[in-house]
Structure formats: C-alpha cells, structure tokens
Amino acid sequence: xxxxxxxxxxxxxxxxxxxxxxxxxxxxxxxxxxxxxxxxxxxxxxxxxxxxxxxxxxxxxxxxxxxxxxxxxxxxxxxxxxxxxxxxxxxxxxxxxxxxxxxxxxxxxxxxxxxxxxxxxxxxxxxxxxxxxxxxxxxxxxxxxxxxxxxxxxxxxxxxxxxxxxxxxxxxxxxxxxxxxxxxxxxxxxxxxxxxxxxxxxxxxxxxxxxxxxxxxxxxxxxxxxxxxxxxxxxxxxxxxxxxxxxxxxxxxxxxxxxxxxxxxxxxxxxxxxxxxxxxxxxxxxxxxxxxx
Amino acid sequence: xxxxxxxxxxxxxxxxxxxxxxxxxxxxxxxxxxxxxxxxxxxxxxxxxxxxxxxxxxxxxxxxxxxxxxxxxxxxxxxxxxxxxxxxxxxxxxxxxxxxxxxxxxxxxxxxxxxxxxxxxxxxxxxxxxxxxxxxxxxxxxxxxxxxxxxxxxxxxxxxxxxxxxxxxxxxxxxxxxxxxxxxxxxxxxxxxxxxxxxxxxxxxxxxxxxxxxxxxxxxxxxxxxxxxxxxxxxxxxxxxxxxxxxxxxxxxxxxxxxxxxxxxxxxxxxxxxxxxxxxxxxxxxxxxxxxxxxxxxxxxxxxxxxxxxxxxxxxxxxxxxxxxxxxxxxxxxxxxxxxxxxxxxxx
Numbered sequence: 001x002x003x004x005x006x007x008x009x010x011x012x013x014x015x016x017x018x019x020x021x022x023x024x025x026x027x028x029x030x031x032x033x034x035x036x037x038x039x040x041x042x043x044x045x046x047x048x049x050x051x052x053x054x055x056x057x058x059x060x061x062x063x064x065x066x067x068x069x070x071x072x073x074x075x076x077x078x079x080x081x082x083x084x085x086x087x088x089x090x091x092x093x094x095x096x097x098x099x100x101x102x103x104x105x106x107x108x109x110x111x112x113x114x115x116x117x118x119x120x121x122x123x124x125x126x127x128x129x130x131x132x133x134x135x136x137x138x139x140x141x142x143x144x145x146x147x148x149x150x151x152x153x154x155x156x157x158x159x160x161x162x163x164x165x166x167x168x169x170x171x172x173x174x175x176x177x178x179x180x181x182x183x184x185x186x187x188x189x190x191x192x193x194x195x196x197x198x199x200x201x202x203x204x205x206x207x208x209x210x211x212x213x214x215x216x217x218x219x220x221x222x223x224x225x226x227x228x229x230x231x232x233x234x235x236x237x238x239x240x241x242x243x244x245x246x247x248x249x250x251x252x253x254x255x256x257x258x259x260x261x262x263x264x265x266x267x268x269x270x271x272x273x274x275x276x277x278x279x280x281x282x283x284x285x286x287x288x289x290x291x292x293x
Numbered sequence: 294x295x296x297x298x299x300x301x302x303x304x305x306x307x308x309x310x311x312x313x314x315x316x317x318x319x320x321x322x323x324x325x326x327x328x329x330x331x332x333x334x335x336x337x338x339x340x341x342x343x344x345x346x347x348x349x350x351x352x353x354x355x356x357x358x359x360x361x362x363x364x365x366x367x368x369x370x371x372x373x374x375x376x377x378x379x380x381x382x383x384x385x386x387x388x389x390x391x392x393x394x395x396x397x398x399x400x401x402x403x404x405x406x407x408x409x410x411x412x413x414x415x416x417x418x419x420x421x422x423x424x425x426x427x428x429x430x431x432x433x434x435x436x437x438x439x440x441x442x443x444x445x446x447x448x449x450x451x452x453x454x455x456x457x458x459x460x461x462x463x464x465x466x467x468x469x470x471x472x473x474x475x476x477x478x479x480x481x482x483x484x485x486x487x488x489x490x491x492x493x494x495x496x497x498x499x500x501x502x503x504x505x506x507x508x509x510x511x512x513x514x515x516x517x518x519x520x521x522x523x524x525x526x527x528x529x530x531x532x533x534x535x536x537x538x539x540x541x542x543x544x545x546x547x548x549x550x551x552x553x554x555x556x557x558x559x560x561x562x563x564x565x566x567x568x569x570x571x572x573x574x575x576x577x578x579x580x581x582x583x584x585x586x587x588x589x590x591x592x593x594x595x596x597x598x599x600x601x602x603x604x605x606x607x608x609x610x611x612x613x614x615x616x617x618x619x620x621x622x623x624x625x626x627x628x629x630x631x632x633x634x635x636x637x638x639x640x641x
Contacts, residue, residue, distance in 0.1 A: 039551075099349075099554075099562065100607055100611070102554070102555075103558045103606075104603075104607040106555050107601070107602075108604065109600070111604065113596060114597035114600065117594060234414060238411060242410060242411075268429055269425075271424075272425040275418040275422050275425075276418075276422060279418045282407055282414070282415050283406060286407040286408070287407075288411070
C-alpha cells in the first residue's frame with residue numbers, strides 16, 4: 001500500500017466513522033435517556049436517504065431548490081415525525097418490559113419499509129451531489145479524492161461539535177445528562193420528563209435522517225439500507241458504552257478504521273472483523289469503553 | 294397471574310396444549326401438500342422458539358444470536374450426511390445437536406460474562422461471526438449454500454437401507470417426525486422447568502443477586518441453560534435443513550434471530566405455550582397477508598399488514614397472546630386493574 005492509497009483509506013475511514021457516529025449518537029441518546037431499544041433507527045436513516053431523493057424535486061419547485069434547502073426541509077419533517085411517533089407509539093410503553101418496545105419498533109421497521117415500497121417503489125436510485133461539491137481534489141500524483149466525501153466529514157464534525165456544546169453548555173443538555181444518569185431523580189426535581197423524552201426522540205430521529213440525507217449521494221438509495229446500518233450502529237453504541245456520546249464517537253471512528261482497512265487488507269475476513277472487535281472489547285470491558293453517568 | 298382466578302388453570306392449560314397436539318396430529322388427514330409443508334415449517338419454528346423461550350422467558354437472558362445454533366444444526370445435517378446415500382438418523386440427529394451445543398458452550402462461556410443489553414449484543418456478535426464464516430468461506434458452499442443429496446433415514450441394526458423404518462423423504466413422515474420432536478421438546482422443557490434446575494433458573498430471572506446470596510453459583514446454571522437451548526435450536530435447524538434439503542447462510546442471519554425473538558414476545562414471555570402460540574401466530578399472519586386470494590395485488594405489500602398487526606398487538610396485549618384470555622375475562626368481569634398487571638412469573 002503506497003502513501004496516497006493509505007491516505008485515501010484514512011480519509012474514507014474517517015468519513016465512514018463520522019457518518020456512523022451521526023446515526024449512532026441518536027441511537028445512544030434514545031437508549032441512554034429513554035431506555036428504548038429502538039430497532040427502527042435504521043429505518044430513519046433509510047427515510048432520510050429517500051427524502052434526499054424524493055424531496056429534492058419538490059423543494060426545487062416550491063422554494064427554488066438548493067441542496068441545503070432540501071436538507072433543512074428534511075430535518076424539520078424528521079423532527080416533526082419524531083415528535084408524533086413518540087406520542088403515538090412510545091408514550092405508553094415506558095412502564096412495560098423492554099422487550100415490548102423491541103416488538104413495537106420491529107413492527108415499525110416493517111411498516112416503514114413497506115410504506116417506502118408503496119410510495120417510492122423498490123428501485124435503486126442515485127442521488128447527485130450539488131454541483132459546487134461534485135468535484136475532486138488531487139492527492140499525490142495519480143489519485144484524487146471527491147470533495148463531497150470531505151463535505152460529509154465536515155458536516156459530521158460540525159454536528160459533533162454542536163452536540164458537545166449543547167450537552168455541556170445548555171440547560172437542555174444538562175437535563176439530558178441528568179436524565180441519562182438518574183431518571184427518577186430528574187422527574188422528582190420537577191422536570192417534565194415526558195417533554196424531555198419527546199425532544200430526545202425527535203432529535204435522535206433528526207440526526208438519523210440528516211445522516212441518511214447526507215450519505216445518499218455516496219451510498220445511493222436502495223431498499224433494506226436501513227437494516228444494514230442498524231446493526232453496525234448497535235455495535236457502535238455497545239462498544240462505546242450505552243448512553244455515552246463520547247464513547248459513540250470513539251467507537252465509530254474505531255469501527256470506521258477497522259472496517260475500511262479490513263476490506264483492503266483482509267478482504268476475505270472483512271465482515272467478521274467488526275464483530276470480532278466488539279466481542280474482544282466487551283470481554284475486556286463488559287460495559288463498553290465509556291459508561292454514561 | 295390473572296388466570297388463576299377461574300377454575301383450575303393448570304388443567305385448562307394442559308387441556309389447551311393437549312388439544313393443540315391432537316389437532317396437529319389430525320391435520321395430515323385433511324391437509325394438502327402445501328398445507329403439510331407449511332405446518333411442518335411452523336412446527337420447526339415452534340421448536341426453535343421453545344429453545345429461545347428457555348433462555349429469554351425462563352432465565353431472563355435475551356439471546357440475539359440464536360440463529361447461529363439453528364444454522365449450525367442445519368449445516369451439520371447436510372455436511373455430515375454421506376455424499377450419495379442417505380445418512381442414518383440415529384447418529385446424524387444427535388451429532389447435529391451436539392455441534393450446536395458445542396458452539397453454544399463456547400459462545401455462552403464467553404458471553405455470559407456480560408449482562409443486559411451487552412449480553413444481547415455479544416450474542417449477536419458471535420452469531421454474526423458464525424454467519425460470516427459460512428458466508429465467506431467455501432466450507433458450506435459460500436453464499437449459494439448447499440443441497441442435501443439424500444435425506445436421512447432411520448435404520449436399525451443391519452436393516453436393508455431400501456426399506457428403512459422412517460424415510461424422511463416423504464412429506465407425511467417428516468411431518469410426523471417434526472411433530473414428535475415438538476411434543477418431546479415441549480414435554481422435556483415442561484419437566485425441566487418444574488425441576489430444581491428450572492426453579493433455579495426462575496430465581497436467576499427474578500433476582501440474580503439474591504440467588505447468589507443464597508449460595509447458588511449462578512454461572513453454571515446459566516451456562517447449562519444456554520447449552521441446552523443451543524442443542525434444541527440445533528434440533529430445529531436439523532429438521533429445517535432436512536425438510537428443505539437445502540441450506541444457505543441466511544439460516545444464520547440476524548434477521549432470523551430477530552424473528553424468533555419476535556415470535557416469543559408476540560406469544561407472551563414466561564410461558565412455554567407462548568412460544569408455541571407465537572410461532573404459529575407469526576407464521577400464519579405472514580401467510581394471511583401474503584395470500585393473493587384475500588388481498589389480490591396488494592398481497593405484494595404483506596409486511597405492511599404484518600407490521601401493523603404487531604404494533605396493534607403491543608398496544609392492546611401487554612402480556613402477549615397468552616395473556617389474552619385473562620384480559621378478556623377481566624374486561625367481561627369488569628376488573629380493569631387486572632389488565633394492567635404484566636407480571637410474567639409462573640412457568641408454563
């Protein structure tokens with residue numbers, strides 16, 4: 001492997017890891033705060049990708065278009081959807097066993113996947129990146145690297161930074177951190193936990209949808225894309241330590257590197273590596289790298 | 294439990310299970326080829342679901358990698374069979390179960406070090422490793438899977454292989470054999486859960502700390518439950534491989550691990566018959582929504598109906614299908630409090 005290939009693989013693993021972080025951070029938030037094992041999280045990512053495909057023409061004709069306008073409309077829709085979903089499907093489940101929530105979110109996966117098939121069809125679609133991000137930059141003498149992938153990394157980094165600020169510097173962040181370490185105590189301090197749940201769920205969904213929309217031009221848009229990302233995100237959440245944003249960031253970067261380089265160095269065993277990593281880490285630290293709280 | 298308020302619940306439940314068994318035994322008299330194959334498949338899933346119920350419902354260990362044992366049982370059935378002549382059921386079946394049990398011993402010994410959601414994910418990780426081993430290596434035919442050339446037969450002593458006792462090539466025979474296995478597994482688990490061992494598992498589920506404090510070393514119990522469960526899942530996989538005469542890596546995918554978990558939750562955790570009911574309900578709902586006679590062209594979108602039914606069942610039946618009679622009774626007798634009761638104690 002020469003230097004420029006190595007550099008490209010580094011950039012790829014960074015981009016993949018950061019994108020994973022974006023999806024997984026929503027998952028870990030929802031799990032850490034609400035205690036809900038949300039199997040439908042992958043579907044939200046899928047919904048995001050399909051929004052990038054289906055919304056672009058609609059947004060184009062009403063608002064005059066633009067990539068960022070589509071992103072904005074998508075995220076607003078996602079947050080609304082999250083708010084309504086939490087109210088309709090989850091608000092009565094917190095008293096029940098965890099496994100009941102698993103069943104509920106499994107039902108939601110099936111419904112979302114089929115609604116997607118009814119509304120958009122089962123074809124694979126490509127999504128064009130916006131013109132000003134479509135180019136490539138040269139790396140070394142022969143290789144080039146697409147600007148759009150750098151853009152993805154940039155967006156994810158900006159969001160990670162934004163989340164860090166929200167968590168450590170705002171009142172809402174304080175409530176969320178408190179909620180993830182002791183739910184009952186937060187409730188008894190007079191904080192409206194139901195509202196907090198709804199906000200967290202909506203935010204988590206917004207993050208997943210945004211990740212899907214941003215990823216669409218690179219990954220293309222296809223049926224079943226949510227399920228793939230779901231399992232790997234659970235791996236991230238568990239390696240990082242449930243409810244820990246910091247852990248999720250570290251774990252996603254780790255998985256990004258292992259998966260990307262695994263595919264180059266040991267193509268035969270690429271699928272196994274990520275799970276091997278997870279098993280080893282959990283046998284070493286049975287509660288993940290960082291524990292929330 | 295809410296059910297205990299009327300008559301003799303143990304008798305009623307026993308009667309229910311016996312009636313189910315009788316109905317299944319009588320079914321081939323009226324069924325066509327399609328129906329026979331479908332119900333055989335569902336009974337295989339029921340055995341699979343029962344094996345997971347031992348872990349999730351009885352011991353409180355949520356295993357999300359159960360398809361690995363199922364797949365190993367199925368692959369063992371095909372790989373251990375002789376290339377051209379039918380294998381003998383007498384050693385093929387125990388060997389397949391043993392293979393699954395051996396993997397369960399390895400996986401359980403390591404993953405039982407973790408707890409809760411971490412346990413769920415470690416079991417998933419091990420199952421995914423097994424999946425990628427068969428998926429990416431030529432060992433089991435890779436992604437294409439392999440065919441079973443000759444289905445096993447039961448031959449005793451120096452019996453002529455031409456006229457065996459049981460020939461699993463016939464749909465009727467494999468139906469009967471699967472039913473016999475289902476009855477045997479159900480009976481075995483029912484006895485097991487009433488034994489001292491089963492009581493210890495129930496204690497671990499209710500409060501593991503307290504069990505340890507009373508002097509039980511809980512780890513060997515959990516490991517034993519894990520291995521037994523893996524062996525039974527291997528039996529289900531064996532039957533599945535023999536029934537279809539074909540295995541592929543999808544038998545080990547996490548989708549199947551998820552589906553069987555969904556079956557037992559749908560049926561109602563903490564009851565053996567919940568696993569039975571859940572397997573039938575899940576598979577029959579699938580067939581119902583897939584049916585073109587009822588839904589016409591919309592049958593293509595069958596998962597929508599299945600998903601909505603699952604959501605409705607979570608919303609309306611907090612204790613799964615098993616809890617439904619109690620819920621209806623409580624509603625009729627006007628005791629709204631009984632519906633909210635969602636304890637899952639008390640075995641089969």
